[in-house]
Each structure stands twice: as structure tokens, then as C-alpha cells.
Amino acid sequence: MDYLQKTFRWFGPTFGVTLDDIRQIGVEGIVAACQQVPVGEVWPEETIASLKNEIEAHGLQWTVVESVNIHTAIKYGLPERDAYISNYIQTLKNLAANEIYTVCYNFMQLIDWTRTDLDYQLKSGVSALRYDPVAAAAFDSYILKRENLADTYDTPMLEKAKAYFESLDTKGKKQLEQAILAGMPGSRTLISLEDFRKNHETVLKIDKRKLQSNLAYFLKAVIPEAEKLGVKMAIHPDDPPFSVFGVPRIVSTYEELKFVLESCPSSSNGLTFCSGSLGASANNLVRIINDFGDKIHFIHLRNVTRGEDGSFYESDHLNGSLPMEEIMQAIVLEQKKRFESGRGIVAIPMRPDHGHVVLDDKKRQSEFYSGYSLIGRALGLAQLSGLEKGIRATLVQ
Structure with missing residues (x-):
């Protein structure tokens, strides 16, 4: 066989x-x-x-x-x-x-x-891809700046997302944005935030x-x-x-x-x-x-x-x-x-x-x-x- x-x-x-x-x-x-x-x-x-x-x-x-x-x-x-x-x-x-x-x-x-971290460091010294729902909610709330977030997240999650985003420095916020907008294998070109936002608004209606x-x-x-x-x-x-x-x-x-x-x-x-x-x-x-x-x-x-x-x-x-x-x-x-x-x-x-x-x-x-x-x-x-x-x-x- x-x-x-x-x-x-x-x-x-x-x-x-x-x-x-x-x-x-x-x-x-x-x-x-x-x-x-x-x-x-x-x-x-x-x-x-x-x-x-x-x-x-x-x-x-x-x-x-x-x-x-x-x-x-x-x-x-x-x-x-x-x-x-x-x-x-x-x-x-x-x-x-x-x-x-x-x-x-x-x-x-x-x-x-979708991943929120493209260089997640493991104890062994290698790096991996990671998804964190709190980081995703932070992107949605403070980078994408979507309205009607209460339709998607409960209050505790929104509070965690706020605390997480406020804990990031400028570099960390940029890395989060780039990690999510890089979700197209085969391309080094990031999806533009504006294109992401327009596409997102469209699909949310379906x-x-x-x-x-x-x-x-x-x-x-x-x-x-x-x-x-x-x-x-x-x-x-x-x-x-x-x-x-x-x-x-x-x-x-x-x-x-x-x-x-x-x-x-x-x-x-x-x-x-x-x-x-x-x-x-x-x-x-x-x-x-x-x-x-x-x-x-x-x-x-x-x-x-x-x-x-x-x-x-x-x-x-x-x-x-x-x-x-x-x-x-x-x-x-x-x-x-x-x-x-x-x-x-x-x-x-x-x-x-x-x-x-x-x-x-x-x-x-x-x-x-x-x-x-x-x-x-x-x-x-x-x-x-x-x-x-x-x-x-x-x-x-």
C-alpha cells in the first residue's frame, strides 16, 4: 500500500x-x-x-x-x-x-x-504563529474602529481588549495591525486597512x-x-x-x-x-x-x-x-x-x-x-x- x-x-x-x-x-x-x-x-x-x-x-x-x-x-x-x-x-x-x-x-x-502574532516566542527559542481573541477584539475596536461592537463582544471582552491595547506601545500596535492584514499566503503586500474595512462592512451584511x-x-x-x-x-x-x-x-x-x-x-x-x-x-x-x-x-x-x-x-x-x-x-x-x-x-x-x-x-x-x-x-x-x-x-x- x-x-x-x-x-x-x-x-x-x-x-x-x-x-x-x-x-x-x-x-x-x-x-x-x-x-x-x-x-x-x-x-x-x-x-x-x-x-x-x-x-x-x-x-x-x-x-x-x-x-x-x-x-x-x-x-x-x-x-x-x-x-x-x-x-x-x-x-x-x-x-x-x-x-x-x-x-x-x-x-x-x-x-x-487570521493570526494576531506572527512571531510568538516559545520557551525553546523558536517562534510560531498565534491567535489571541483579546488581541483580535483590540484590533476590531481600536484599529478597525468598528461600530456596534456590542453585537459581537460582551462587556468583559471589550474591557480586556481595552486593557490589552493600552498596554501596547506604538510598535506593538503596528505589529498587531500588520499580523492581521498579512493574512494572504503568497504575498508580502499587506491588505490595506481601508480595503479590509470596506470588505468587512460588506460581509457583515450577509x-x-x-x-x-x-x-x-x-x-x-x-x-x-x-x-x-x-x-x-x-x-x-x-x-x-x-x-x-x-x-x-x-x-x-x-x-x-x-x-x-x-x-x-x-x-x-x-x-x-x-x-x-x-x-x-x-x-x-x-x-x-x-x-x-x-x-x-x-x-x-x-x-x-x-x-x-x-x-x-x-x-x-x-x-x-x-x-x-x-x-x-x-x-x-x-x-x-x-x-x-x-x-x-x-x-x-x-x-x-x-x-x-x-x-x-x-x-x-x-x-x-x-x-x-x-x-x-x-x-x-x-x-x-x-x-x-x-x-x-x-x-x-
């Missing part, structure tokens, strides 16, 4: 981690995207082919696209969404023409993920049910075309998997994942199983794998350590609040089902998601994007590979 396919996310030639670096750590597949194409526009065949050729020239394979981002017109159900859906389908056709068949995407509002309806509309248009092409669509969970800045989440729980899959039943309508995103709240990750395993087309593995106050930080891949041994065992058992039934890809692509800034990563921290260190992720890949191998040996016995 095949092992999980080891993959690594790469953001292109300007990224501080090179394909030569990645090739040396036992990676088989690259997770990449045509970053230079604006969201909503068609990815040209020649652009896709050029990136694929560059990856293959280094002895690697472009295994997964992450991500073909979805235009806000589709997320918000605007009149022009059909044109952007048409562009999206054409991009899938162009990817399939280049023999690339797994696409990770998300339906997150505002930004792709309730959860409408957002789910917009997602279902997208799926019903795109999935049948993806199925014809043999493309597997793998939606990424919301990160974090709970409301942030008053915005509802729609891909963050067992029930919401079930809604996605039932909105357009198809072998092409599937999931990116991200343990770190789903694990930042009390989701039963093993149950999700057991019940939706045949729809998992792509895997992100990382651990988090959750605090009782709703905070979390990204911990070692094998140590934290998540039972990584149980998660890996459930994944291997899903592979076994696929192998024995002859249905589905057994060598599911998996990447170590995020990584600490450790050792020589610190010397080039300004070169790579937050969460995407070289050595930190390589360490995570080694740990996860060893765990996988040990679990396989145990199951054989």
Missing part, C-alpha cells in the same frame, strides 16, 4: 525557499499556484505550463494547486458572479490540459487566515445562511465541470474555525463540512483535511476522517495548543492539543480502505502545514512568508513521516 505523497508548498521564484532546497528533504510533490494572475481572471495555459516546467526541471512534480482563489463576487452573491464562475471553470480546464487534477480552494471571508447558499451555487456550477475533467476540488476549512470580527464561518464544523459535500454530491466535491484549522476548536478530527474519508483529496497536518481563553498557537507537529497519532492512524486506515476497494487515490498528497522559525530559518525570516519556513516545515515532515511509518508497522502486526 502506498504511503502518503509527501508535498511541500512553494510560492515561486521570489519566495525565500527554493526548489533546490525542497528537493533535498525528500519531497515528491509541489503545492503551488499561479500567484501572479489576479483573483478572478483565467489562468492561461501557457502560464500554468511555464510553472509546471520549472517545477519538473528540478525533478519534482506539481501535485496540487493551492489555491485557485474565489472572487468576492462569488462569495457575496453579486450579479457578476456568473462571469467569474465561468473564468474559474476555464482555469480548471487549463489545469487539466496540463495534467494537474487536484485543486485546493477556500471560501473564507475577509482574509485567508448572514451565514446566505453565505452557504452562495457556496452551494458555486459548487453546483463548478463541480459537474470538474468531474468531467477528472479534477478533484478540495475545500479548505475556515481558519480559525470560529467567527472572527463578527463574520460568520461556514466551513468549520462537522455539520458544515457535511453541508458542503451534500450541496453537490460528486467524487470531485471533496475536502482538504487541515488538522490545524479544524483543530483550533473542539472538532472531533478522527470522526471527520472516518465519516468523510473518501472525500479527502488533500491533507494538511499541523498541531495547535489551545488555551482555555480561546487562544491557540501552532505547536510542534506531534505535540499539542490534537491527538496526532490517532489522526494519522485514521488516515492510514482510510488509505487501507481505498487500497482494498480499488477506489480513490491511495497516495493522498499531504503537506506539513506551517512550521516554526528554527535554527537557520531565523537568518532568512524576512525572505519567506509567515508559517512557511524551510527547516521548521522539514522538521514537521520528518516527524509526520516517522509517525506514519510507525503506525503502518503497528497495523501490520
